[in-house]
Amino acid sequence: TQLLEQSPQFLSIQEGENLTVYCNSSSVFSSLQWYRQEPGEGPVLLVTVVTGGEVKKLKRLTFQFGDARKDSSLHITAAQPGDTGLYLCAGVPRDNYGQNFVFGPGTRLSVLP
């Protein structure tokens, strides 16, 4: 059972379209992070959200942390082919006293020109 679920698993859209991907859990997270991984490379950190309800913007990317800190969303406006990649959410559950960083399975995005 995945502690973090992501949806959709795959997404293929045309350049210029908007999209939203989701990261959900039944557990509360102290913070959540979003990473993007391009083929042949390691994941790159995009953003960290910490406060319930927090919204962060990174150019055309908008990240939101749910009020209960159990979920997060990533919205991309006017997607470009350069946005293609695997989007991963990750974090440490609040009640996990170990140091096990949890990653979701990822959403694989393909933006077609």
Next chain:
Amino acid sequence: GAGVSQSPSNKVTEKGKDVELRCDPISGHTALYWYRQSLGQGLEFLIYFQGNSAPDKSGLPSDRFSAERTGGSVSTLTIQRTQQEDSAVYLCASSLVPNYEQYFGPGTRLTVT
């Protein structure tokens, strides 16, 4: 500044041979993580180091896998008697403190023939 580096970038080995994968974390980062990623899949947690000790080895798939970290810096992941199912990309990440944002290396692509 220098990011996380991993070597080799690619390794092809015969079934049954031992391999060593190396990770150089960002200087000053106390936490170090190893993950495995099979083709088209998400990240599988292997082991986590805080300094030179490994509080969480729960992800190591079998006793053929071991890892060490020396001087609070470089880490090596060793796979003994490699099997074909060990073929994957092995990613290393470091963070300033545990449970904090992780920075990934480019990975080592291991192919067992």
